Structures are given as C-alpha cells and as structure tokens.
Amino acid sequence: MKTVSVGTRQSALALTQTQWVMDRLRKLQPDWEWRVEKILTKGDRILHVTLSKLGGKGLFIKEIEGALLEGRIDLAVHSMKDLPAEMPEGLAIAAVTPREDPRDCLISRSGAGLDELPAGAVVGTSSLRRQAQVLVRRPDLVVKPVRGNVETRLRKLEEGQFDAIVLARAGLSRLGLEDRITEVLAVDKMVPAVGQGALAVQCRGGDESVFRLIRRINDPETEKAVRAERAFLHAFQGGCHLPVAAYAQVEGEKVLLDGLVASPDGRRVLRDRQEGNGAEEVGCRLAEKLLRQGADEILSAVRAEVER
Structure with missing residues (x-):
C-alpha cells in the first residue's frame, strides 16, 4: 500500500483545510494510506514582527516546500494567498480548489461596521493591503498590527487590544465562526488578496501518479x-x-x-x-x-x- 504524506501548517484552519482536501483525495484513491505531516513555518514561529518586516515572500510555505523537494512529504495544502508569485523549480500546483467567499470581513467588539466605528478606533490587521484600504475609507481610524492564528486574533479582540479586526471570511467559514462576523466587506470597499478563498494543492512536478490524482479535484x-x-x-x-x-x-x-x-x-x-x-x-x-x-x-x- 502506498503511503502519502500531506504537509500543512499547524493551525486549526490549516488542518481543517488539509482534511477537506484529504477527504476528497481519499475517496478517489481509497487504497492509499493518507497521513498528515504538521510543519512549523517561519511565519508561524516569529509572531512579534510584522509580516512586511519579515519579508513576506514564502513566510508560511518555505519550510513546507523544502519538505516536498526533499521527499519528506508527497503533497502540500496551502491557502492560495500565501503562495508567492514565483514557485521553486521542481514543484507544481496540481489543483486549485473551488473558491470560498473571497471577501474580507470586519469583526468589531461593539457590533459597529467599518463606516460606523468611532474616530480613533483601533483596527487590527497584519496586512498592508487591508491597512491601506481601511485607511482609504476611514483615515480617522488607527490601524495596528495583529499576528497569530484566527483564534489568537479573536482573543486579542475580546481582551480589548483592538476595537475591530479584519479577517478573511473564508477562514472563518471553514472554522465554523461565521457568527462572529460584524460586516462582510464588499469588493468595492476591500479588494481581496490574490487567491483569497482558494486552496492550492502542491506536489513535485515529476511525481506523476500523485499529480494526476490531485488534478482530479482541480476547479x-x-x-x-x-x-x-x-x-x-x-x-x-x-x-x-x-x-x-x-x-x-x-x-x-x-x-x-x-x-x-x-x-x-x-x-x-x-x-x-x-x-x-x-x-x-x-x-x-x-x-x-x-x-x-x-x-x-x-x-x-x-x-x-x-x-x-
């Protein structure tokens, strides 16, 4: 029996997304044994520095891609928005999954939407893209960086470190946390990140049996x-x-x-x-x-x- 190792980040969201992909691949190839390999990435390890200061490119995938190239895992599941525009030689995106809602959303402690937040309210986001678009619409707000997984960011909001935070709706939906959303931000208010809402399933370009199987779940x-x-x-x-x-x-x-x-x-x-x-x-x-x-x-x- 062929054993297939699937690499992923360690967060609850990453594991949920990986399980979703594995369930579909397992149905297509029930004779293979499937197992998850949790990999700690630089972006998950260093939480006291903003993403832009860390360099941004490949922060959440470099170690996973390294494991793929070294043969320690057979495929990887990524949030598409984490993938840099360029990919290492020898690797390929075998499938892009059907897209969840790509929009961002606001979660506020008071229940106020982006336009209703009081002047000087503190909005948390680790994304310069989100920061810029919040300030375009509301230059009177204060934007501060927030790092960590979805659950950590929600806890920081509840503790009063922020009046509101901006997150991807797709992630909240996959975690069953849509009831926390205050406002879904229309694309004309907040253009999403490249690939937001989609998953990328990556493998070695020369691994034809794995590539062909993954390709069957491509949208x-x-x-x-x-x-x-x-x-x-x-x-x-x-x-x-x-x-x-x-x-x-x-x-x-x-x-x-x-x-x-x-x-x-x-x-x-x-x-x-x-x-x-x-x-x-x-x-x-x-x-x-x-x-x-x-x-x-x-x-x-x-x-x-x-x-x-």
Whole structure:
C-alpha cells in the first residue's frame, strides 16, 4: 500500500483545510494510506514582527516546500494567498480548489461596521493591503498590527487590544465562526488578496501518479481566475506582504480582473480593471496599466520602508 504524506501548517484552519482536501483525495484513491505531516513555518514561529518586516515572500510555505523537494512529504495544502508569485523549480500546483467567499470581513467588539466605528478606533490587521484600504475609507481610524492564528486574533479582540479586526471570511467559514462576523466587506470597499478563498494543492512536478490524482479535484474556473490574479502580482515581483490586491471573475471564456496598488497610509490608491480571454494576459495588461500610473513608485517606497 502506498503511503502519502500531506504537509500543512499547524493551525486549526490549516488542518481543517488539509482534511477537506484529504477527504476528497481519499475517496478517489481509497487504497492509499493518507497521513498528515504538521510543519512549523517561519511565519508561524516569529509572531512579534510584522509580516512586511519579515519579508513576506514564502513566510508560511518555505519550510513546507523544502519538505516536498526533499521527499519528506508527497503533497502540500496551502491557502492560495500565501503562495508567492514565483514557485521553486521542481514543484507544481496540481489543483486549485473551488473558491470560498473571497471577501474580507470586519469583526468589531461593539457590533459597529467599518463606516460606523468611532474616530480613533483601533483596527487590527497584519496586512498592508487591508491597512491601506481601511485607511482609504476611514483615515480617522488607527490601524495596528495583529499576528497569530484566527483564534489568537479573536482573543486579542475580546481582551480589548483592538476595537475591530479584519479577517478573511473564508477562514472563518471553514472554522465554523461565521457568527462572529460584524460586516462582510464588499469588493468595492476591500479588494481581496490574490487567491483569497482558494486552496492550492502542491506536489513535485515529476511525481506523476500523485499529480494526476490531485488534478482530479482541480476547479478550472477558480484556477483561471487565480492565474489572472497571480500574473498581476508577479508583474510587481511581489508577495503577500505588499499592498497589492486583485480579484478575478470568470464569465464564460472571459476574465474580469480588478486590481489595486496602494500606499500603506491609504493616501495614494491606484485601481483599475481589465478584461479578456487569456488569464495571464489580462493580469499582465492590468499590471502594466497601474505601472504606467505610478505603481512602481508606491511599491518602491514600501520596500524601502520595510528594509529600514
């Protein structure tokens, strides 16, 4: 009997997502023995530094990808939004799962939505993308970093360290915590992270039997949308730590992509839309639009600040 090791982060959300994938693969290949390999990543280990200061790229996946390349695990389940635009040679995304709700949501102690929070209220997020878009809409709020898994962030909110926090709705849904949501933030209020709401199942490119099996749970529509978003991100040589956002919708053959680049203080925002049939082409064309409008200048300033 073939034994398949599935690598994942150690959080409750990561384990829930991994189990969801394994259940589907087990149904397709019940003759194999499936086991979970929990791996501690740098992003989970270092919680006292903001993600942008840590460097962002690959913080939650580097150790897992290393285990894959070394043959210690056979496949890995990631939140798609954690994957940098570039992937190590020898690895492949074999499947992108059907997308959950990609939107962000606000959880506040008072029950007030983003527009109703009092001036000076403290909002917690570890994402420059979320920070920028909160401050675009509410420059009178105070945004402070919050690290840790979903449960840790909710506890910090309850303890009064923050008046509100921003989290991905998909994660709360997978953990059965949707009742904690105060407001789901529409895409016109908060453009999601690249790949948010989807899972990526990764394996070694040369492991054909595993690749073929995983491919059977791929969702073509979500994959096409995510390819457009990742092409947009790749054009900025960026990871999940940059204030870059993109959300693609697929309508028949057409891809509709909204993209945003913003300064972390919310004072400068570039946002545009592109549509077309080729996913990567749409992503690249939209990035070129924003680069012409000054996106490079914004992101160069962000990188310089991070490196200080």
